[in-house]
């Protein structure tokens with residue numbers, strides 16, 4: 001005998017999770033369900049609920065796969081619908097996160113380029129300063145102010161290049 005068909009009128013039996021009787025859609029008569037089946041439906045259903053609680057795409061896919069084995073039960077079909085909806089939402093929020101990451105990567109790249117240009121400029125200035133120092137040294141016309149200015153530029157070049165390296169390190173972490 002088909003457990004989902006009313007033996008009296010041939011109507012569909014409405015099975016409910018955890019209930020040991022099913023009501024016929026057509027004649028309204030209650031029919032006993034096999035206790036082992038009741039237990040099995042409940043087990044599949046709660047296992048699917050457990051998978052859903054992971055709140056991951058894999059969890060929902062697993063829940064759907066399990067619920068499809070008892071899809072003749074209305075509650076299982078409702079749960080499958082719920083899982084599919086949650087999957088859509090998960091996909092949408094993942095897409096938003098990727099978009100946000102892409103935007104912040106672009107910002108990081110732009111900042112990195114600015115720092116690189118600054119480093120190159122300051123290194124060139126420091127190099128020019130050193131050449132200038134050597135020329136003045138040879139000529140014997142070195143002033144204190146000139147030495148301090150050139151040392152400051154060299155220090156700035158070092159600081160900016162260190163900052164640039166720190167920044168590049170952070171960029172590759174994210």
Ligand SMILES: [Zn+2]
Nearest residue numbers: 006009024027
């Ligand atoms: Zn019936």
